[in-house]
């Protein structure tokens with residue numbers, strides 16, 4: 125079978141949900157065999173340094189096999205960063221079907237983020253049509269495995285070629301179906317996805333309304349204040365007055381407040397600052413045109429109009445619009461639940477890095493990243509490099525998505541792949557032709573044995589394995605976690621965006637690169653500048669970036685348009 129056929133088959137399998145035949149479960153990786161990984165590891169591919177920065181593709185101790193993470197490491201250092209409520213708003217489930225119009229089809233390159241068009245320094249342009257619906261860079265031919273590791277340690281012949289970056293995004297987007305929609309009070313709908321189009325339940329405004337404080341006047345003027353039957357001046361009309369204001373006759377005026385109902389017979393509203401009152405006479409220098417400062421009923425929408433399509437994230441503004449249009453509750457797809465498992469005995473969770481150990485940089489980042497991508501993170505667990513703890517955590521999770529950090533590779537204490545084999549998980553994406561982050565993976569775990577909540581249908585759970593290097597983890601997040609979460613939430617894909625390279629960015633010979641960039645200039649002259657200190661193990665560059673540029677194999681010359689990904693924060 126050709127590489128292209130294999131990729132087609134992988135995509136078809138992921139779409140159909142059938143189980144890919146997996147090799148028989150491998151024997152558990154024992155700590156004592158940590159020297160093994162040096163035997164199996166392949167080349168990390170060409171290390172590039174386009175910004176003059178180290179790329180950290182290797183491990184200093186890999187030649188010797190020394191420095192295994194349990195050497196001198198403390199055991200039993202499991203912990204949690206925080207545990208959150210395990211309930212979904214007491215929502216009423218209304219359907220078991222697809223909630224949003226967003227669907228889960230292939231995802232274009234500029235996909236992540238819920239706020240398309242958001243930017244700090246300059247607006248990205250819309251991507252050229254050719255970039256939509258999945259970029260295929262010519263240099264990204266399938267079957268190209270050089271530079272990617274065989275994580276099974278069984279040689280390349282036993283492993284399918286990793287997908288290109290675009291193929292991986294599309295695989296993640298089509299891996300899951302949308303969670304069942306629920307009807308929830310408006311107060312609980314924030315961050316969920318509209319399951320059905322938002323239709324106006326009323327005209328908006330629902331009555332003719334004054335847009336200004338002043339006088340409702342009838343006719344061209346001058347006017348006299350309208351009077352009641354007893355001859356006294358009629359009280360002004362206030363917003364919220366229950367009774368309909370009485371008719372105005374030609375030449376009459378009555379005080380009116382912004383938002384108040386317009387009395388029948390009114391031709392315009394005269395702003396208070398434009399009105400001159402002399403005794404019983406009301407004049408103005410320039411009489412208002414008929415209709416001035418009156419918001420007519422139905423100006424914004426008519427009852428039944430579609431205000432918003434399904435698949436949109438419920439933002440504060442969506443909540444406000446829904447309330448204005450008469451809604452008390454919404455049919456919405458819940459945020460997918462995510463659980464974060466931080467792996468690595470070398471990690472310290474406070475204080476200065478010391479004694480060969482480093483601070484955990486991913487624990488503090490992954491939870492807010494996932495939240496920004498629309499997930500509800502229930503807990504971040506610190507598991508160290510404990511194969512049993514990892515197995516138990518993954519086997520018993522009730523989250524829709526488990527996100528692990530580190531341990532994706534085939535090092536001596538990289539327990540993720542053996543754990544997935546032990547659980548007979550289905551590997552949907554196993555390595556991606558992208559730098560950094562090529563060891564990332566996506567697996568379907570099958571339904572939970574004990575689904576949450578009485579009567580709830582068990583649903584498939586997924587695991588996204590983020591590589592341990594921090595920038596590689598972000599790469600895994602935008603490549604696999606973002607489209608998967610969007611599919612589960614039924615969220616519409618944001619439009620693909622592109623921006624122009626302001627400087628040459630060297631490329632990997634065969635893999636896509638994701639490069640932290642900043643916008644420079646504005647409008648049509650906006651350019652993106654790659655940032656220094658953007659090696660896979662570095663955070664200095666990405667901490668000040670506006671977006672990630674998707675640089676095709678071979679790189680990009682100044683003036684080239686490349687897709688850009690919004691960063692999830």
Ligand SMILES: Nc1nc2c(c(=O)[nH]1)N[C@H]1C(S)=C(S)[C@@H](COP(=O)(O)OP(=O)(O)OC[C@H]3O[C@@H](n4cnc5c(N)ncnc54)[C@H](O)[C@@H]3O)O[C@H]1N2
Pocket residue numbers: 165166167168169180181182183186271272273466467468470471482483484485486487529530531532533534535538560561562563590591592593594596660
């Ligand atoms: N022989 C090969 N070795 C490696 C290759 C390769 O192709 N051949 N690829 C390298 C790349 S690229 C990456 S990325 C890593 C991925 O490995 P893992 O996902 O198993 O990650 P770890 O080994 O656990 O950690 C890698 C690196 O990241 C540091 N790390 C881990 N967790 C955190 C955290 N929470 N905060 C900060 N830093 C973290 C860890 O200490 C390591 O330095 O594999 C390479 N090796």
Ligand code: MOO
Pocket residue numbers: 180181558559560561562563591593595596660661
């Ligand atoms: O560079 Mo690794 O590519 O840190 O995933």
